[in-house]
Amino acid sequence: MIEELYPLCRSITGQGLRQTLQTLQRYIPLRMHEVPSGTQVFDWTVPREWNIRDAYVRNSRGEKVIDFRKSNLHVLNYSIPVHLVMTLEKLKEHLFTIPEHPDWIPYKTSYYKENWGFCMRHRDYLSLEDGEYEVFIDSSLENGSLTYGELYVRGDEESEVLISCHACHPSLCNDNLSGVALAALLAQWIHSAARRYSYRFLFIPGTIGAITWLARNEENTRKIKHGLVLTGLGDSGAMTYKRSRRGDADIDRVVLHVLKHAGSTYGVVDFDPYGYDERQYCSPGFDLPVGRLSRTPYGTYPEYHTSADNLQFIRPESLGESFFRIAEILFLLESNHVYVNVNPKCEPQLGKRGIYRNTGGRVSGGVNELALLWVLNLSDGRHTLLDVAEKSGLEFGVIYEAANILYDNRLLVIRDA
Numbered sequence: 001m002i003e004e005l006y007p008l009c010r011s012i013t014g015q016g017l018r019q020t021l022q023t024l025q026r027y028i029p030l031r032m033h034e035v036p037s038g039t040q041v042f043d044w045t046v047p048r049e050w051n052i053r054d055a056y057v058r059n060s061r062g063e064k065v066i067d068f069r070k071s072n073l074h075v076l077n078y079s080i081p082v083h084l085v086m087t088l089e090k091l092k093e094h095l096f097t098i099p100e101h102p103d104w105i106p107y108k109t110s111y112y113k114e115n116w117g118f119c120m121r122h123r124d125y126l127s128l129e130d131g132e133y134e135v136f137i138d139s140s141l142e143n144g145s146l147t148y149g150e151l152y153v154r155g156d157e158e159s160e161v162l163i164s165c166h167a168c169h170p171s172l173c174n175d176n177l178s179g180v181a182l183a184a185l186l187a188q189w190i191h192s193a194a195r196r197y198s199y200r201f202l203f204i205p206g207t208i209g210a211i212t213w214l215a216r217n218e219e220n221t222r223k224i225k226h227g228l229v230l231t232g233l234g235d236s237g238a239m240t241y242k243r244s245r246r247g248d249a250d251i252d253r254v255v256l257h258v259l260k261h262a263g264s265t266y267g268v269v270d271f272d273p274y275g276y277d278e279r280q281y282c283s284p285g286f287d288l289p290v291g292r293l294s295r296t297p298y299g300t301y302p303e304y305h306t307s308a309d310n311l312q313f314i315r316p317e318s319l320g321e322s323f324f325r326i327a328e329i330l331f332l333l334e335s336n337h338v339y340v341n342v343n344p345k346c347e348p349q350l351g352k353r354g355i356y357r358n359t360g361g362r363v364s365g366g367v368n369e370l371a372l373l374w375v376l377n378l379s380d381g382r383h384t385l386l387d388v389a390e391k392s393g394l395e396f397g398v399i400y401e402a403a404n405i406l407y408d409n410r411l412l413v414i415r416d417a
């Protein structure tokens, strides 16, 4: 999926974004929304739609020294159309490079200020000869619409889990396509699974897409009980979780429990008002319980926002591990019930129900027995299973299994808040 999406020239509006969502429609029943340019969304305005067909810079011998067709990163994203002849000195005011990484093309944008420019390898920049250059950008910036994709999957409850990813970066894999692909596969899985929560998957252009969705769905946000922004999930670094603004929301506790018991190193950072779309979901007027899951945090790896964030930079095994962790997180959210012990006066006699014998063979060291006692003791209608797991120091899965056994033996009933 990522290989297929990689060549498309995405932006915050336009055909590249639309084609990306259309490609996803082959995997999931994604609904596409079009919001007209000029629409007011809180303090912002939906911009004009940007499309690009071709772009290049030619030297005086007619050779293309920069060619959009070789990499869509070569054009400053959202460049206005130009067709000019100019000296190298003038041209250099519109060129962007990374001197420390002379073989990488930087990714640059100018969404909200009219500008044009080219991004190139520093090595090629140094070899540009004096003389006249023909500059051509065959783009358009016209009234159109902003496109985003949304998939709502109804569960037993109206309460929602929000999964959001940005889909506005052109040929960049970790930053953008890793989140897009994983969100799509999660949606495919959730769609076919029994579920308690309703799920809402958003594939949106960064910042303006989240702002647009929030402006159009303000009422609906009250239903969002848990949320994750997914991005940067394909590199080989450790998983990193950024807490929601609340810091102690259920999603924060759930993700940290899963990462803690996953057996690999991981990082946790507190909320800050910079980053991806958690900035909008966690703005004070919404303050939604939405955290962000990534691997190496953006901006801390040199490949970030360069042509080196490519198909080789992301690893199948990293994408696989990320998927598995998110699946565990969703499983925990789904199973995190509050139970009530219907036999709370002294311990129930487990032996006569055959519970010890049933479980003793499967887990050594009496772990299950201890889990049974913890669940019975804390199932007072006030503790979730995650509370029991945290207080006991046991992994959620062990507690969950114990609760299921007790529930099947009619020693517990579910009493969710």
Ligand SMILES: [Zn+2]
Pocket (backbone or CB within 6 Å): 169, 175, 305
């Ligand atoms: Zn980015």
